Amino acid sequence: xxxxxxxxxxxxxxxxxxxxxxxxxxxxxxxxxxxxxxxxxxxxxxxxxxxxxxxxxxxxxxxxxxxxxxxxxxxxxxxxxxxxxxxxxxxxxxxxxxxxxxxxxxxxxxxxxxxxxxxxxxxxxxxxxxxxxxxxxxxxxxxxxxxxxxxxxxxxxxxxxxxxxxxxxxxxxxxxxxxxxxxxxxxxxxxxxxxxxxxxxxxxxxxxxxxxxxxxxxxxxxxxxxxxxxxxxxxxxxxxxxxxxxxxxxxxxxxxxxxxxxxxxxxxxxxxxxxxxxxxxxxxxxxxxxxxxxxxxxxxxxxxxxxxxxxxxxxxxxxxxxxxxxxxxxxxxxxxxxxxxxxxxxxxxxxxxxxxxxxxxxxxxxxxxxxxxxxxxxxxxxxxxxxxxxxxxxxxxxxxxxxxxxxxxxxxxxxxxxxxxxxxxxxxxxxxxxxxxxxxxxxxxxxxxxxxxxxxxxxxxxxxxxxxxxxxxxxxxxxxxxxxxxxxxxxxxxxxxxxxxxxxxxxxxxxxxxxxxxxxxxxxxxxxxxxxxxxxxxxxxxxxxxxxxxxxxxxxxxxxxxxxxxxxxxxxxxxxxxxxxxxxxxxxxxxxxxxxxxxxxxxxxxxxxxxxxxxxxxxxxxxxxxxxxxxxxxxxxxxxxxxxxxxxxxxxxxxxxxxxxxxxxxxxxxxxxxxxxxxxxxxxxxxxxxxxxxxx
Ligand code: C2E
Ligand code: CA
Ligand code: CA
Numbered sequence: 001x002x003x004x005x006x007x008x009x010x011x012x013x014x015x016x017x018x019x020x021x022x023x024x025x026x027x028x029x030x031x032x033x034x035x036x037x038x039x040x041x042x043x044x045x046x047x048x049x050x051x052x053x054x055x056x057x058x059x060x061x062x063x064x065x066x067x068x069x070x071x072x073x074x075x076x077x078x079x080x081x082x083x084x085x086x087x088x089x090x091x092x093x094x095x096x097x098x099x100x101x102x103x104x105x106x107x108x109x110x111x112x113x114x115x116x117x118x119x120x121x122x123x124x125x126x127x128x129x130x131x132x133x134x135x136x137x138x139x140x141x142x143x144x145x146x147x148x149x150x151x152x153x154x155x156x157x158x159x160x161x162x163x164x165x166x167x168x169x170x171x172x173x174x175x176x177x178x179x180x181x182x183x184x185x186x187x188x189x190x191x192x193x194x195x196x197x198x199x200x201x202x203x204x205x206x207x208x209x210x211x212x213x214x215x216x217x218x219x220x221x222x223x224x225x226x227x228x229x230x231x232x233x234x235x236x237x238x239x240x241x242x243x244x245x246x247x248x249x250x251x252x253x254x255x256x257x258x259x260x261x262x263x264x265x266x267x268x269x270x271x272x273x274x275x276x277x278x279x280x281x282x283x284x285x286x287x288x289x290x291x292x293x294x295x296x297x298x299x300x301x302x303x304x305x306x307x308x309x310x311x312x313x314x315x316x317x318x319x320x321x322x323x324x325x326x327x328x329x330x331x332x333x334x335x336x337x338x339x340x341x342x343x344x345x346x347x348x349x350x351x352x353x354x355x356x357x358x359x360x361x362x363x364x365x366x367x368x369x370x371x372x373x374x375x376x377x378x379x380x381x382x383x384x385x386x387x388x389x390x391x392x393x394x395x396x397x398x399x400x401x402x403x404x405x406x407x408x409x410x411x412x413x414x415x416x417x418x419x420x421x422x423x424x425x426x427x428x429x430x431x432x433x434x435x436x437x438x439x440x441x442x443x444x445x446x447x448x449x450x451x452x453x454x455x456x457x458x459x460x461x462x463x464x465x466x467x468x469x470x471x472x473x474x475x476x477x478x479x480x481x482x483x484x485x486x487x488x489x490x491x492x493x494x495x496x497x498x499x500x501x502x503x504x505x506x507x508x509x510x511x512x513x514x515x516x517x518x519x520x521x522x523x524x525x526x527x528x529x530x531x532x533x534x535x536x537x538x539x540x541x542x543x544x545x546x547x548x549x550x551x552x553x554x555x556x557x558x559x560x561x562x563x564x565x566x567x568x569x570x571x572x573x574x575x576x577x578x579x580x581x582x583x584x585x586x587x588x589x590x591x592x593x594x595x596x597x598x599x600x601x602x603x604x605x606x607x608x609x610x611x612x613x614x615x616x617x618x619x620x621x622x623x624x625x626x627x628x629x630x631x632x633x634x635x636x637x638x639x640x641x642x643x644x645x646x647x648x649x650x651x652x653x654x655x656x657x658x659x660x661x662x663x664x665x666x667x668x669x670x671x672x673x674x675x676x677x678x679x680x681x682x683x684x685x686x687x688x689x690x691x692x693x694x695x696x
Contacts, residue, residue: 308388
């Protein structure tokens, strides 16, 4: 019975009584059979014997249950010996008192009248019981706590660090692992408060609160950080259980596991699954998860969808490896525009998304991003100007689910792209709800080209000083049967990707040539018309042949035509292309560099290529106040190289004033006229010629 865990007083008393009864029972029975002729019971003494035996059994039981613990500290062993001797005396005394209480020895009573020696065994037992009662208390409270054998092995054989903490937070004991974890010896650890182990920066309130919760019986696991003596921060997991001895909570075991490695592995996996390889930013999956949880919590936010207008060209010109570099630069610049509580994700390609909490003005953020991309990116010595088009949708105003929010932001993004100058658009219901499906558009576009459904508009170019038309730019138009007019800013990139661009441009070339032919037939003046040609088209072996044949076919002269090509042509200025350009110029066709200033505008390239004109990109003009330096540099650079220069995207009188002040002679833009259908343009030039005639 003493081996058994004694959990409460009832069990303790019951066990004691049982032991006492068995001792008394066997003693009385034994003596009865030996001395049954001499039995002479004395009720008083029998009662005394019973009480004393019960006292002994209770005391011994209590003592035994204490010393059977495996880890009694050596300092207590002298008390253990005292206890053992007392237990022996006490047990040895019991048969004597039993005998005396119920056997009458001849003459013993007479003798006992004068002499009280017969009470000696009783005194023995009483004294030894008294000592036995005291011994456990002399072991002290801490020994009492060591009662639970299981908790001791939990302590010593535990692969984790175990801290035994008293109610007041003081560390009472630690195991070897705890010494290893903390870097402090056991002597140093004992007696200090566990809070003292948690050096600054670590959330000691978390741990204290947790300790209090554990003491009231709530076991749980917490994870926190810990800095051991060596200063290298660890992630730890604490599992604490309170220690209850005889119904009293006397403290808690804190089992501490170093989970730094485990955590790292989990973090890496998470990171891999939720981040973009190239930029390290969160990926689409992560963003979608965040959106889902915000929607669930009904927390408002704005979703920005960002696409860069000229990225495709860079990729085609410089290759993917370089394109990746550009993406990384974009990611860095975008990151510099956002606050810490935004989530910025790469959705793939050159598309990014940003989640903006409603506590921020999303328009301000969009403006900030647009502004930051007005400065060129510097990569490998090249300068690039990329224009961000941003579409914004909001939860819950615009939509209440992920798919629609994404769609709305995408639609708004296309609207921004279409507008040409606006960096961003916030979704509204007037925008076509149908998401422009790239694949569908591609198919429709292919059909439209073949069925000759594309038309060409003309945007007049003006001589600023004379205020008269000096030419026009042919711009392709496509009226989609369901979407209406689709912007070339949307479908030209699709045409490039789908290898439809050559076919498209040849259709435009033919249409323009045919138009010029009719002008000539009608005796209208034919100021130079420029046509946009993509670099890809220049790689087409029969490009020159096609131009020559078409000029012939429609009776058009080279000097009626100008070709606008982007700066990327300069980088790829292999001899072949250069000689093509030369042959075009020999035909009288002028070559101008479109969107000048938006990429790789290295002077060296300009000198290598023989061209006629630079076309300052509209992004510089629309913001010409801030970009005055750039505009003025381009103009003087052009003059130095003996090139003509034209500004596009001219919208206001201020733009005109600045350009004429800087010496730019030609301009094109909404200030004068948007791109207009052929017949309207014809009226304009006819009017101008009439005006000139009447003037004369
Ligand atoms: P781009 O060559 O830079 O053409 C100028 C664009 O700016 C035209 O847009 C024109 O309508 C617009 N624009 C003109 N004045 C202003 C102004 O004052 N403010 C603003 N914000 N915009 C103005 P569009 O017609 O939408 O064409 C977009 C782009 O599509 C063109 O940009 C060009 O790169 C491409 N594109 C158009 N037609 C053709 C074509 O036949 N072949 C090729 N390869 N590309 C074409
Ligand atoms: Ca152009
Ligand atoms: Ca342009």
